[in-house]
Amino acid sequence: MYQIKKRGDNLSPNRFREDFAPLRKEDPVCYLDNACTTLRPDSVVEAVTSYYTETPGCGGRSPHRWGSAVTLMMAQTRQAVANFISAPREELVFTLNSTAAINQVAHGIRWQPGDVVITSDKEHNSNLVPWLQLENEGVVDLKQVSSNEDNTFDLQAFEAACALAGDNLRLVAIPFTSNLDGVTNPVTEITKIAHDFGAEVLIDSAQAIPHNKVNVKDLGCDYLSFSLHKMLGPSGVGALFAKQESMANLETMSGGGTTIISASKENLEFLPGPARLEGGSSNYAGIAGARAAVDYLTNVDFGWLSDHEIRLNQIITDGVKDLDEVTILGPPKASDRGGMTAMLIDGIDVHDLAIILDEAGSIMVRSGFHCVNHWFESKGVTGGSLRTSAYLYNTEEEARQFVDVFTEAVSALG
CATH class of the missing domain: 3.40.640.10 (Type I PLP-dependent aspartate aminotransferase-like (Major domain))
Known part of the structure; x- marks a missing residue:
């Protein structure tokens, strides 16, 4: 495992991606379900x-x-x-x-x-x-x-x-x-x-x-x-x-x-x-x-990690916030939600949408009630939400990839 540079140096998530077997594949998935479970580096598997x-x-x-x-x-x-x-x-x-x-x-x-x-x-x-x-x-x-x-x-x-x-x-x-x-x-x-x-x-x-x-x-x-x-x-x-x-x-x-x-x-x-x-x-x-x-x-600089996750979340937030069907849960500022964006999608089944993202764009996200059923019930939300969650190995390109495929899918299903 490499020794990560300190904050202020020019870091790239690609430096991390080399340590994760699923991300070294020729056509790796865009994994944005890290709040559920993260990927494991080679050192953990070993x-x-x-x-x-x-x-x-x-x-x-x-x-x-x-x-x-x-x-x-x-x-x-x-x-x-x-x-x-x-x-x-x-x-x-x-x-x-x-x-x-x-x-x-x-x-x-x-x-x-x-x-x-x-x-x-x-x-x-x-x-x-x-x-x-x-x-x-x-x-x-x-x-x-x-x-x-x-x-x-x-x-x-x-x-x-x-x-x-x-x-x-x-x-x-x-x-x-x-x-x-x-x-x-x-x-x-x-x-x-x-x-x-x-x-x-x-x-x-x-x-x-x-x-x-x-x-x-x-x-x-x-x-x-x-x-x-x-x-x-x-x-x-x-x-x-x-x-x-x-x-x-x-x-x-x-x-x-x-x-x-x-x-x-x-x-x-x-x-x-x-x-x-x-x-x-x-x-x-x-x-x-x-x-x-x-x-x-x-060996990870958590200051860099926080900035990185918010940067990815900002790309996703900016890309989806103006869609008529989308309501972002929580504060509007990406920096107040870390690396997470959870969305209510009006008129579209979030599970169907998650499957389309996977099958059409190799993008993996979470859909449903996220084990917080009581909150959705109290708000009268019956379909749950769709959630993206970024981590240290995710890239800005992946964030933009999500926005493109998501926008296209919402337009087709809406």
Whole structure:
């Protein structure tokens, strides 16, 4: 893997494209579905393969050379991922994905009668369904804060909701960046307000960490979740950051092998730290790939990346905003939506449109409700939206390619 130049040098996404096998093909697709999952560089694929072909053992168990190699690899990966978000490794738990991380918090907290959980009105189902389940079971009272008209976060309404909950406010669970429209929330301010009311804060950062340098110390949050498959890593690996005191108060959702000191009818004693929450055999191959993904991203200049994504999004925004059939979700400025453009298409089935983009232009985008069904239902939108999401290997030529094929398809279907 090359060492990327620093910001200010003349960078090109083509420098990245060389590291991704799907993009080295003679006629590569135009992949603009990165908010769903990113492509993986060769180094990640090689790390996953290496586990299966070189050291296919169990970590934390067998003392032979393969087992020892996997144990060491897991420790090194935990340190690397923790460093990536400026967290102590003792506060980093490996999970299946961000959904599993959020569920560990939701079902691990020892709730008290009357406890209130506050979320936004744009939550991914991963940060909504667990709280709905608890509310339906009579465990918590869920409150949702409505967004501003342009889908940005309403801090004034949030603070009012916290004040109304008062001493019953137990947890605030908020996305760092919305997968609905790309809007980034003021999570540092949200965290401070929540803490002022005595509540803990969980940040769903699945859509933020791939695009921004995240420092949990600066954020001040108590929990933070993310998935590696959205940041060049393998599927089936996620992470939960939890402050030491918060982690210690969580009941494990995966009690079993590697989690205990003693287990008998007379005594059940769990290990301290992340091990208590990581029951059973881990996704060792995926964790090896996670290390490679984090190593890759560590060499990326996130200032350049942000500018690059906004530049591509500006091309797409300018190309579609004046079409009569199109309504862009979120703020009108591309810079307020990062690398994402989500669109309502009047009179056209977004799934049909996505298929046409793929078949006619080899352009891959997302269509549907994006796991934010409740937002669409609340707005009376029955067909969902079409979403583009750019990343470091996408080019300006691809952004213009999307605009051309999209415009032609909308004209033909409208």
